[in-house]
Amino acid sequence: MQPPLPITRELLLIGGGHTHALVLRMWGMKPLPGVRVTVVNPEPTAPYSGMLPGFIAGHYNREDLDIDLVRLARFAGARFIRGRAEKIDPINRTVTLEDGRELTYHIGALDIGVTSEMKTPDGFSKHVTPAKPLSGFANNWQIFLRRCSNNATPAGAVVIGGGVAGIELALAMAHALRTQSGQTPQITLIERNQILPGMKQSRQQFFRERLLQNGVSVLENSRITRIEQDRLILADAHDIGAGFIAGAAGAQAQVWLQNSPLTLENGYVTVDETLRAIDHPTLFAVGDCAHLSHAPRPKAGVFAVRQAPVLFSNLRASLSGGSLKSYNPQSDYMKLISLGKKSALADKWGVMFRGPRVWQLKDRIDRKFMDQFNDLSPMSKPDLPRVVADGVKELMQATPLCGGCGAKIGGLTLTKILANITPNPRTDILTGTGDDAAVLKGPNGGFQVISTDHLRSFTHDPAILARIAAIHALGDIWAMGATPQSALANIVLPPLSNDLQHSWLAEIMEAAQGIFSRQGATIIGGHSSTGAELNIGFTVTGLRRTKPIGKNGARPGDALLLTKPIGTGVILAGEMAMKARGSWVMAAIDSMARCQGETANLLGNAHAMTDVTGFGLAGHLGEIARASDVGYILNLNNVPFLEGALELAEKGVRSSLFEANRAYAKNLIVSPDTKADLLFDPQTAGGLLAAVDPATAEKLVSKIISIGYSAQVIGQITEKSAGQIVH
């Protein structure tokens, strides 16, 4: 068998703009072995500008508009980091994100677009929604439209800027207000000079008339002096009320680039014909944030799109010693401008067409562009040799092995094996054999608890995996009501070059240290080695003065309280199958990466407690029931689910551990139901499941929620019986 190839080079894509999105797609189809790709973007999705006016008008929904960068990164085998770059050092090849995280690269590329933020007039930053970034604009517009529909705000809106973007937005907004909120649009477009500067007078006149016909008043040669909440004051002292103010007055380069040693033109990164930053051959810049020194062009998505194949080829060449290609932009391009309702105008070489057919053409082009990012299939399984041992084919055809807790061994197998272990004869070990955690006699008559856990990688980001693995390992310590004390790390790195081994390990330890030190624990050592894939685990200890909380103290009548939504297994399986939305994956990661120390402190008087992990909610609840010799009723409608978990389960997505978990929780009476199936979903760094005095349950839930965490009563403990589900 071919051993996995080592990773020797880091490619960092800063910004998920149109060029980088296309490059990721190309990379997924033709990866360069030995390279780890990272893409950094403030959000899991990047909206496609061509469809923004159609979305504002109500012709598209939000999903139509969004390029899902998390899915795309998964397709490309790339690491996605949610973050915003705010510093670049092209000499030492580092990028610093706004949360202080520093990323290094061998080859980097910038595709961060522009901003429509303006320093003047006064009040702009507080009261105006800039068209760029597009996602913020799309969100704020939806909020405004909802408020208009409920008559909670006047329907008046202002668009600042009479360029193509401002006009498209004004016409789209007028259409939406008329059709979706049922209100007569009162929209004003304010332009400092004349609308559509640089276009023929006949075009300008056409758009003036079109705007007026659609209820948009046009104020040309007007200067805004101040912007306040819901109104703008003009230089002639006349003021205009507006519930929504859109800023589309010209693109500007991002300010943070000015503090870098890069050569800039008006704030844009100057690049040569190969798209490399002048003087910095290891950094490329593309799309709106770049200035093409050899062939300057206006800022337009069409150039960003056409740069993708050249950037892809040049990145590969720079990482593998090939020669670079030149990018020669076209001199003109067809401008397709939407006119509010499903009608558009096409303009090229001075010739103009308009009407519903042009809109249909634009719609076809835009949807085809977006289809490239939606029709992604998971990587195919490697071809098997012609002759293999019996059973290999069947296993290879089964659900692909999940990462995180989905990769664990099933509960029934473990129970059988552990039954053969010699019972613990020592008096300083207070628990029996067979659990993943134990209670030992501690110092000064107290107790020490010990546990261990590790996770097979489910993310390409070692720092995230380290954080989640630390929280996952601490779950048992928290569940026993103990205070974290120490940790030993067990790290398996994939094959890496020496410098990458150093940087990956440093990143992992820093991320883990961040978690343990915040919980008052110290990493005192550990072991590392190289293996086929990334794997991170910790052995942890904790201290408690009084007897640790076990699984065996639940009493009939106790309320069952759960502190995190379930569904991480199905979301991670859905991500592998390219069926999960990026926003669901990020929300699941956020949930897994939430510490539970403060919640555990509030649950210090629980009668029984466990952390919900590999065996799923049903499996771990069954363990409490067996250890406490009780039964339980689960109220399925109260069980919280992660966003997207039900949707994926309904599509038939299941974790690879699902069947084993269902078999393990055989004492639970379940009717076939998608929601009930999620009770067998393995959880990574899942919530705490506590049996508490019913008189205190609601108070505990409120307290936990008041400190910013989640908690819900999901059922109750009964006299001994089979577990039951009620809806």
Ligand SMILES: Cc1cc2nc3c(=O)[nH]c(=O)nc-3n(C[C@H](O)[C@H](O)[C@H](O)COP(=O)(O)OP(=O)(O)OC[C@H]3O[C@@H](n4cnc5c(N)ncnc54)[C@H](O)[C@@H]3O)c2cc1C
């Ligand atoms: C209303 C409107 C309509 C338009 N319609 C068209 C059209 O029909 N045709 C056309 O050709 N052009 C159109 N444009 C112009 C088009 O939007 C841009 O030219 C195009 O989006 C540029 O793509 P890009 O790759 O440079 O970056 P963008 O698409 O702007 O993407 C930049 C990405 O980088 C991310 N980012 C920003 N800052 C950072 C940071 N510091 N760190 C990390 N990531 C960061 C952003 O979140 C975003 O995801 C329109 C513009 C607007 C405002």
